[in-house]
Amino acid sequence: MSGTHSSPSRIRMSGRSFLALTLTPEAPLTDWLAALDHQIQRAAGFFAGKPVILDLSLMQASTPDLPYLLPALQERGIRVLGIEGGDKTWPAVANWEWPESPMGGRASGPVTIPENDMTPTLPPTLVVEESVRSGQHIIWPDGDVVILGAVSSGAEVTAGGSVHIYGALRGRAIAGIGGNADARIFTRSLAAELVAIDGFYATAEEMDAKCTDKPTQVLLTGETLAFKPLP
Template sequence: MQIKGIKDGILVRLEMDEWDIQRGELIDQINAQETFFKGAKLALDVGEQVLHAVDLGRLRDELSEKGITLWAVLSESSITRETALIYGLSTQLQAPRVPSTRNSGGLPIEGEPALFIAKTLRSGNKIVTKGHVVIIGDVNPGAEIIASGSVVVWGKLRGFVHAGAEGDEKAVICALDLSPTQIRIAGKAATAPKRKGKPRAEVVKIQDDHVVAESWRNKGRL
């Protein structure tokens, strides 16, 4: 089973198996990580599984009892897709919406959606997402973030981060205190040298084909 954070909540991809087994595994997973799933919007990728209204209705009720909203079911099966539509569920992940806001001068500022997490990631936590990630908290050794966009850590970065994981060399990694196990941007990897002196906010990016870290104070902009 694969669990991914996506822009619209959580995407769970089930391994192909009997539906009862798939459903059981999903519920076990949710029970094991109650806090993670609680209140989540869930998109479920069931692959080729053929689902009828009874199955899906029962699952949706079970999930809603656990505080989880099932909003999308992805499937190669047209029967399953029809079933999903009966329940008013989406059958595809929406195209990313780009919210635009206006500043006081009336000039539009383009922004991109990001996954926002206001807690410390401990060893064993792993975030895989399309788009950007913002963490308010630390990223401890043994925790992993893999994002197709940029990663901002308002805290200490001591775990593993891969930004621009789908090849975007413009992606950056920012942290208040940068001492990661390993850092990657697009196809380039780097480890942090032993830091001397006080921690400082830094930005990591690719410059002239190398991963470089710069003090935020010296640079101030990307």
């Protein structure tokens, strides 16, 4: 008796690059949470949908109010992806669900929370009038970012809209965070470590060689990044 064997279904996979923010609480926690509330009021929705790493390196097992820290963050809509720097055997955190931090991440420098501005009708544009140095990270979740200088290797620029770089792009540029597939990346010289739009990314090895070190725009077509020369 013979039978037929069908080929296994193809599993479709694609890579995505996400930014995780790190929060490092300080004692006294009641004051720190009050300061966090003030920041959230200045930029409502800043933490919405963003994964957060909770860094407990400044905490002790006996820090007052520590048992209430994780629930307090969850009440504020902050999604904790991982916890590091503490000890899950501390009695104060015995009731926490302790997710393990993702491996392989690296620090990208301090992040400044932008202030809300209710008067403009269009998303605000952040203009950086100098080059972004290695280790620096510019994040602007509400609109475009314009860099009048270059973006050095090891630096990163992240925008909710498009990224415009008047100099060379040697680091990382991430546009369209939060689901803006129409965002683009523009640079006078493409030599990037990574570019990404709406979660779809390309590393240096995957970029169009014809655009290397030349004025280029990057846009998303379907689920693929396209590289087009600029005049």
